[in-house]
Amino acid sequence: MSQQIVNTPIAGTFRWLKAGGTEIDVPAEQNESYYALLEKEERTIVLEDDAAAVLFRADLEKGSVLHLIQIRRQDGGPEGLTRTDVQVTCAEDAQFHWYRVVLGGDATYDNCSVALRGEGSSFTADIGYRLDGRSRYDANCEAIHMGRRTESAISASGVLSDRAHKLLRTTIDLRRGCAGAVGNENEDVLLMDETVQNVSVPMILCTEEDVVGNHGASIGQPDERLLYYMASRGIDAETACGMLAQAKIEAVIGKIPDAQVQARVREQLHGGDGGEEA
Amino acid sequence: MSGEKTYVEDVDRAFYDFRNEEKDVYRVRSGLTEEIIREISREKNDPDWMLQFRLRALELFHRIEMPDWGPDISGLDMDNIVTYVRPDTARMHTRWEDVPAEIRDTFERLGIPQSERESLAGVGAQYDSELVYHSVREEVAGQGVVYTDLESALHGEYADMIRQHFMKLVPPTDHKFAALHGAVWSGGSFVYVPPGVTVEIPLQSYFRLNAPGAGQFEHTLIIVDKGAHLHFIEGCSAPKYNVANLHAGCVELFVGEDAVLRYSTIENWSKNMYNLNTKRARVERGGKVEWVSGSFGSHVSYLYPMSILEGRGAGCEFTGVTFAGAGQNLDTGCKIVHNAPETTSYVNTRSISKSGGISTFRSAVVVTPKAEGAKAAVSCQSLMLDDQSRSDTIPAMDIRTSKADVGHEAKIGRIPQEAVYYLMSRGLSEEDAKALIVSGFAENVSKELPLEYAVEMNNLIRIEMKGAIG
């Protein structure tokens, strides 16, 4: 184990927010992997808690597509904290898709940094989490737009209850030369009680004129009109919140391009009672 | 349209950019030592507690680190900053005729006494380290409204009130420049509005820094008592010098129960200014603070007015525009702490970057577990006028209660080419079309300002936009 500062975003903010890097004990046991995708190659890689620390590097050649699916299960998996560091570069028209579901574990630290070097390359991140019982999710996700007409979409949604703590920094970095680039960030967090803490730092850094960067976030309790609507159909507030919470994760699961993984995660999510009987 | 672009050199700020010869002034040596602090304190005839306060703040200043998360301020060498410059002919005047001719002329060129006659309830004018003029309309004074310089207030009937509030919201421990302010503060205004009193037209303070290499450290303390209403306007400018000037003022606003305070600023410091200003408001039950902020000048700015919503139903509105041109790094935004139930905040900002300028919107919205039913909405939009500039948006939200509703949206982009095309098809030049669009973009602020200030702001935008097209 070694003390390290992880998840440091490209730009910092007020010191008292403690949203800069986080100091942790990085586990000694590391699962290191490197992938070099050839032109037009397409691959899907699934990582389900094999190691406490994952170092993942990939270089994507022209037109290649990489799906990285990472699931932190509700039970099983390593004790204590897990740490992930994903660094990917994309050449022309390459696509990197990151699917990240966190359903449990004591503490999860994720860093995902994607350099969109080639023209027309793209990055999508779909992060879904359900945290409770003092669990902690701390992440930094950044899309670095260097090539022309590059695109990124970072989207996170999740639910916090029972002393859970979440800190998510997302950055769209639109660098000089990335004309025509589009970056989108979106975050949707449901807070279920008074003991949780949610910190969101969605940054857009820009040194190029002909670009579009957007961010939207919605944090808090479910919309009152929505609860009223559901109640008018006989669904009480607790059930409604539960459904909405599952919906947040479902939004991510639905995008996972592997049916088996989808099914496994759903099973975890619905606590083994099947949910979808048919 | 050709795709070519050219860039402005520096902006023509002739209107603000005149300077007076410095003569017959008293100034301390540059740098920061206990000796200098004692000298300032003696000059200002501080009560003893204030001297002790200054000395403690100085100690803190030496201990606290420079901020490491914002724009570079290494060009600011404290050893070269003169912290106290008193203009000639002593102290504060309440009759405009008594103000020294040269200073009078300065403010007249900036339109200050004129606007007083027309639309202000009271005016304060600070020149370098001291207030040179203060006046308040009789009918306003008759309502019990106090508007005076802080130094005289320290020795008058409000001495206790000041001691109770002075740097309680912004303690010198807050950050390095708050400590500096605590040590060397000079000038600024004290305003007290008694319970239930509505001041119908705004009060204004204008700050002018004339001395090269100097710092201005005015302290503004405003107490708006229960149910009272006030609009306070602050204007700042300075001529340009080749040496760094520093502004580290401090604004403390106490907004009582059901009181409303609007605090408007049009900041147009010269582009050698380091503007490291701290502004903070504390709002009690049902009260509201409204910040309206236009940042156009200075070389480097760190400016994040903070609102602490301390009572049930307290509210905050922040409306801002920042325009960073050549050589400017303007880091602006706001901080809001929801610390009571049903508090609300609404933030709406625009930033514009041009000719290599850097503008950063930085914010923090904190909702504590006490703030059940809090609502916060932040919206920030940025406009990039060329690909030599930089525009960053760095918001943060720290939410610790489920019964909150927090929304945030940010957008960044360029001037819509079709809008420029449309306006040009109606006969506007490209330059005018763009200036018009940028003025429209900044309308969130201009529509909140009294007319003459809105006009001044649009003038500033036009000046900044001029020559943008080759």
Added chain:
Amino acid sequence: MAEQLLKVEGLTAGAAGKEILHGIDLEIGRGETHVLMGPNGAGKSTLAGVLMGDPELEITGGTAVFDGEDLLPLAVDARAKKGMFLSFQNPIEVPGISLENFLRTAIEQRTGKRTRVWAFRKEVKALLEHLQMDPGFAERDLNVGFSGGEKKKAEMLQMLLLKPSLAILDETDSGLDVDAVRTVSKGVEEFQKDRSASLLIITHNAAILSALHVDAVHILVDGKIVETGGPELIGRIGREGFAGFEERAEDAG
């Protein structure tokens, strides 16, 4: 008169401190279809919201008894479980929850039993066909990206599946949209097949009502019911509008 299902007496209510309903008396029997008409701003949607329990409305006086129980203290979901249904003008979009999942949960909550999936799906499929909706509709996220017409159909579908004893259809804004009129008519026609089910239809569109059996018509003006009569009132409103009733309301005030 049929066995009483809803009885409202002297109901006053409003929003944001302003009273909108100034003493409503209304009785609806089992199996009856009532129509509530009135000019814009009369308080028609407010009455519907008060009966369902809209949290934005405040009740300041009066009583309402529904199926033998005091309605006003009940939570919204309790009212729904008891058999009250309100169609929304602008149903809320719920990303991530499919229409089917939503419906199944609603039915399970209402009955307290797990639904039998295949029987449920069959029923949904039949109703979708009846309402001329795409069979894939049930898998879409609830109301997300639905067109106005699709939202209306989804509301009708819910009404038919949940089988309320009193369905309140707030069609205030439906205007003269031909498709919307057809959807509502079809839904109501199907709903009325259950002889014991009651309806309160809020509209000022006579076309919705043309093919329906109507038992009573109430005219609401300025927060008061100024006239109650038979279906013939619908034709009179069609010819003369509300002007005559408004004058009467002013006289009364």
